[in-house]
Amino acid sequence: MNEVQLRLTGVHRHYGEGETAVRVLEAADLEVRGGELVAIVAPSGAGKSTLLHVSGLLERPQRGEVEICGTPTTALNERGRTLLRRDTIGYVYQFHHLLPEFSALENVSMPQMIAGRSPRDAAGRSRELLDLLGVGHRAGHRPAELSGGEQQRVAIARAAANAPRVILADEPTGNLDPDTSDIVFAALMDLIRNAGVAALIATHNHDLARRADRIVTIKSGIISPLTL
Numbered sequence: 001m002n003e004v005q006l007r008l009t010g011v012h013r014h015y016g017e018g019e020t021a022v023r024v025l026e027a028a029d030l031e032v033r034g035g036e037l038v039a040i041v042a043p044s045g046a047g048k049s050t051l052l053h054v055s056g057l058l059e060r061p062q063r064g065e066v067e068i069c070g071t072p073t074t075a076l077n078e079r080g081r082t083l084l085r086r087d088t089i090g091y092v093y094q095f096h097h098l099l100p101e102f103s104a105l106e107n108v109s110m111p112q113m114i115a116g117r118s119p120r121d122a123a124g125r126s127r128e129l130l131d132l133l134g135v136g137h138r139a140g141h142r143p144a145e146l147s148g149g150e151q152q153r154v155a156i157a158r159a160a161a162n163a164p165r166v167i168l169a170d171e172p173t174g175n176l177d178p179d180t181s182d183i184v185f186a187a188l189m190d191l192i193r194n195a196g197v198a199a200l201i202a203t204h205n206h207d208l209a210r211r212a213d214r215i216v217t218i219k220s221g222i223i224s225p226l227t228l
């Protein structure tokens with residue numbers, strides 16, 4: 001069986017203090033193995049984004065441990081967390097957050113060059129990824145010249161650019177029509193399966209969630225299995 005790439009143990013994440021505190025995660029446990037796709041389905045406000053932010057080292061839990069590729073992260077300083085995030089995690093947002101003044105190819109190349117790859121090598125990998133996701137013919141276009149589904153596929157290519165071991169996606173098809181959602185989700189699944197990445201994806205779409213290996217939900221701060 002593939003190794004666990006993302007592990008949360010006893011994670012608490014609260015916002016605010018005292019009586020007005022919002023206790024979003026309370027002793028949350030989760031494991032995602034390489035090649036495994038786990039969908040999170042939970043009502044609005046249940047803590048899906050919080051879970052993804054904590055898993056992606058964008059927020060620190062007040063208690064508990066988040067391990068990425070076997071590395072515990074609690075003891076790491078901000079620099080250590082940033083480097084681990086850069087080297088191991090790809091993040092896909094609901095709204096792609098592509099840089100508007102750059103082409104699709106440049107958007108996918110940017111994180112690779114930040115990680116030290118030459119512009120030429122980065123462009124080569126970007127082309128491969130854009131082709132794989134079916135948007136290679138749009139490589140020279142800027143985000144505003146792309147459809148919503150194309151933009152989202154470019155954002156997936158960007159998330160995959162540095163060969164992450166973990167992909168986190170927050171409603172990656174949330175703003176797309178059903179047919180386009182289907183195409184984008186299938187592209188994301190292909191990529192995850194081919195690369196053996198551990199993936200955690202928040203979605204409101206039950207049809208898409210059913211295609212995942214497992215579905216989990218968040219209730220009263222606890223993560224538990226869900227059958228749809």
Ligand SMILES: Nc1ncnc2c1ncn2[C@@H]1O[C@H](COP(=O)(O)OP(=O)(O)OP(=O)(O)O)[C@@H](O)[C@H]1O
Binds near residue numbers: 042
């Ligand atoms: N920075 C913050 N400060 C205070 N409360 C917060 C903060 N971030 C999130 N919350 C609260 O934590 C709870 C969980 O939020 P979160 O965004 O994780 O939910 P979600 O399941 O992703 O919701 P949605 O499906 O609506 O995006 C909500 O009650 C939210 O108001």
